[in-house]
């Protein structure tokens with residue numbers, strides 16, 4: 116059983132009732148005090164005009180007038196009371212109904228039905244509330260959808276290395292595969308891939324939750340570019356891809372996490388190497404433009420088809436699934452890189468004139 120305090124309708128009715136009560140009481144008091152004085156003044160002037168005493172008549176008149184006023188007050192108060200009942204019922208319905216709808220909808224959403232929406236009626240604060248409610252429901256359903264997809268994607272990514280490992284082990288057990296170093300190296304490669312995937316996933320989940328912790332300091336862009344170049348120089352030589360890094364020496368300092376920016380450069384340079392055939396060339400340049408530092412990594416490799424460009428930063432997205440799987444890519448590198456650059460209030464962009472015509476990735480960072 117709900118108490119009066121829990122009912123909006125009753126609260127509303129009582130607020131009307133109090134206003135009516137105050138109105139009636141103040142009118143009654145005013146009539147009580149003002150009438151005799153007003154009558155007296157009027158009668159006094161009439162007495163002098165007509166001569167003789169009118170005392171008895173005046174008392175009579177005052178009494179009659181007050182009775183009339185009381186009657187009028189009673190009728191008016193009753194009318195106001197009935198109106199209050201109707202108006203509060205109507206207003207309550209108008210207010211309570213949408214609130215109840217939202218309550219029901221929120222219960223449905225809590226139970227996992229994310230498609231629930233409420234009707235937006237009118238333009239008042241309740242309509243605003245309904246709109247915000249729907250917005251919230253929409254965001255929740257998107258989050259849920261992303262979560263579901265992530266789990267599906269992760270399961271899919273785990274499946275391939277796991278089944279490779281399984282068949283390797285089965286081959287060993289059955290004696291189909293020789294128990295020699297080559298076989299074990301294959302197994303080790305699959306395990307490494309799993310390990311890398313798990314590490315990437317860890318990074319990704321942190322990045323997507325906005326929990327990347329940055330240890331920022333003022334650094335020369337050359338610092339992290341050179342670190343990344345030095346670390347990859349041997350791999351570039353192995354594949355016979357030329358690596359050119361020609362940064363101007365007078366670049367302004369930028370406030371970044373050097374470790375993380377190195378990670379981004381390693382990702383971009385690693386991709387450029389992976390997607391550029393032997394004999395190709397990768398160039399790193401930097402320039403200052405409109406108070407921004409732009410660091411570009413340009414390759415003359417396989418390029419990216421224009422239909423794939425908009426998706427390149429989505430997690431697990433690969434243009435050619437089979438090709439990069441053999442290269443060990445999980446399609447997470449660019450997603451993490453983008454998150455890192457954006458955490459620095461910058462942008463990471465990709466451009467390519469088309470298949471086999473190279474690609475250019477650019478880190479754009481504010482230089483202030």
Ligand SMILES: Nc1ncnc2c1ncn2[C@@H]1O[C@H](COP(=O)(O)OP(=O)(O)O)[C@@H](O)[C@H]1O
Nearest residue numbers: 386387390433434439444445446447448449474
């Ligand atoms: N320099 C590049 N040239 C051509 N394609 C690229 C390049 N960099 C990235 N890509 C494409 O973008 C996809 C996503 O890159 P990334 O997130 O680093 O994942 P991966 O682990 O596959 O390297 C790659 O699979 C590849 O198809």
Ligand SMILES: [Mg+2]
Nearest residue numbers: 386444448449
């Ligand atoms: Mg990559």
